[in-house]
Amino acid sequence: MATTEEIRTGLAEIVNEVAGIPADDVQLDKSFTNDLDVDSLSMVEVVVAAEETFGVKIPDDEVKNLQTVGDAVAFIERSQ
Amino acid sequence: MTPIRDSTGAPHARLLGVGGYRPSRVISNDDICQLIDSTDEWIQTRSGIVNRRWADDHETVQMMGVAAARAALEHSNIAPEEVGCVIVATVSHLLQTPAVAPLIAEELGTNKAAAFDISAACAGFCHGVALGADMVRAGSAKYVIAIGVERLSDLTDRTDRSTAFIFADGAGAGIVGPSDVPGIGPVVWGSDGAQFDLIRQKETWGDAFAAEDLTWPHLRMEGNPVFRWASFEMAKIGAQALEAAGVTVDELDAFIPHQANMRITDAMARALKIPAHVVIARDIAQQGNTSAASVPLAMERMIADGEISSGDTALLIAFGAGLTYAAQVVTVP
Numbered sequence: 162m163a164t165t166e167e168i169r170t171g172l173a174e175i176v177n178e179v180a181g182i183p184a185d186d187v188q189l190d191k192s193f194t195n196d197l198d199v200d201s202l203s204m205v206e207v208v209v210a211a212e213e214t215f216g217v218k219i220p221d222d223e224v225k226n227l228q229t230v231g232d233a234v235a236f237i238e239r240s241q
Numbered sequence: 242m243t244p245i246r247d248s249t250g251a252p253h254a255r256l257l258g259v260g261g262y263r264p265s266r267v268i269s270n271d272d273i274c275q276l277i278d279s280t281d282e283w284i285q286t287r288s289g290i291v292n293r294r295w296a297d298d299h300e301t302v303q304m305m306g307v308a309a310a311r312a313a314l315e316h317s318n319i320a321p322e323e324v325g326c327v328i329v330a331t332v333s334h335l336l337q338t339p340a341v342a343p344l345i346a347e348e349l350g351t352n353k354a355a356a357f358d359i360s361a362a363c364a365g366f367c368h369g370v371a372l373g374a375d376m377v378r379a380g381s382a383k384y385v386i387a388i389g390v391e392r393l394s395d396l397t398d399r400t401d402r403s404t405a406f407i408f409a410d411g412a413g414a415g416i417v418g419p420s421d422v423p424g425i426g427p428v429v430w431g432s433d434g435a436q437f438d439l440i441r442q443k444e445t446w447g448d449a450f451a452a453e454d455l456t457w458p459h460l461r462m463e464g465n466p467v468f469r470w471a472s473f474e475m476a477k478i479g480a481q482a483l484e485a486a487g488v489t490v491d492e493l494d495a496f497i498p499h500q501a502n503m504r505i506t507d508a509m510a511r512a513l514k515i516p517a518h519v520v521i522a523r524d525i526a527q528q529g530n531t532s533a534a535s536v537p538l539a540m541e542r543m544i545a546d547g548e549i550s551s552g553d554t555a556l557l558i559a560f561g562a563g564l565t566y567a568a569q570v571v572t573v574p
Contacts (some may be wrong), residue, residue, distance in 0.1 A: 205468050206472070206508055208469075209469060209472075209473050221465065221466050221469070224465070225446070
């Protein structure tokens with residue numbers, strides 16, 4: 162079971178790889194769309210990579226609820 | 242039991258030539274934004290599309306299909322009389338019966354070649370190549386023309402900001418014929434009818450006519466689920482086609498996916514770990530998404546631009562409404 166910080170770090174690496182955002186910018190309070198400029202297609206790529214990395218399933222219907230990095234980290238934590 | 246003689250075909254099949262037809266009207270993103278609330282920058286970022294071609298009134302499905310097939314016949318140096326079958330992949334021939342293929346076969350000057358349409362949406366051309374290769378190997382036809390042709394501008398809701406900038410018109414064709422060595426690898430294909438709703442005509446013709454407000458039943462698409470399916474599930478199908486052909490990604494010269502969206506092409510290439518030396522088709526930038534026509538159009542442009550040459554090895558993969566998909570490794574004609 163990964164800790165909150167481990168999930169945030171892993172997610173930051175994914176966001177960096179998919180969208181070129183510096184990993185240090187990917188903090189829990191940041192909005193994917195408004196702060197990190199991750200558009201909806203990049204978000205799909207982030208979600209698929211996160212599913213593989215953390216061994217969880219993130220349904221399409223759930224993706225729209227993941228507004229902030231914290232939302233995504235919390236969802237992954239609950240799903241583990 | 243009376244014995245029945247069977248046909249015998251060629252040991253192998255290959256693509257002998259490709260051709261394309263690009264309609265005359267160049268439509269820019271700014272043109273598209275006259276009817277939707279969007280910008281050139283947004284469209285380019287989300288799709289990679291800079292311009293697309295839309296057909297004029299005289300550029301019918303038949304006319305464009307004939308033009309692409311003639312170019313492919315010329316490229317392959319095959320006479321129309323030698324063609325045994327004409328397969329037309331299209332979803333936008335608006336006369337539902339009869340198929341457009343017999344008209345195209347007639348206008349090309351084939352000798353009463355077998356001719357029929359197939360409906361596999363954006364995956365149509367790769368289905369046509371697979372059928373053609375099987376016919377050549379089975380002896381049902383010596384030469385087969387596989388045509389992908391669309392006038393999606395007729396089926397596009399020009400006020401829908403999620404699809405108006407994507408769909409476009411055009412035709413591409415490939416000639417499949419006999420070969421001493423394998424030139425078309427095993428097809429990996431399939432369908433997923435459970436996801437029927439993701440890309441579809443929004444209603445039946447009957448429902449459209451029965452409605453109080455008669456409106457054209459345009460195409461609609463659920464962008465994000467389609468992006469996910471196309472980028473990641475289809476990369477797996479591409480990998481299976483490589484494995485079936487006994488070819489590694491390092492041995493490829495070209496990757497020619499259906500020109501659905503540049504972002505899908507990029508994501509698939511990353512998922513497939515396509516090496517830097519492999520040329521990737523990016524015809525969508527100037528052509529838009531031409532559905533069944535996109536793979537042969539992209540291949541034709543890559544040959545014309547000198548990006549690929551005869552004898553190169555290419556992975557083709559096409560996917561779309563249905564959902565349907567087909568992929569195969571081919572030798573470039």
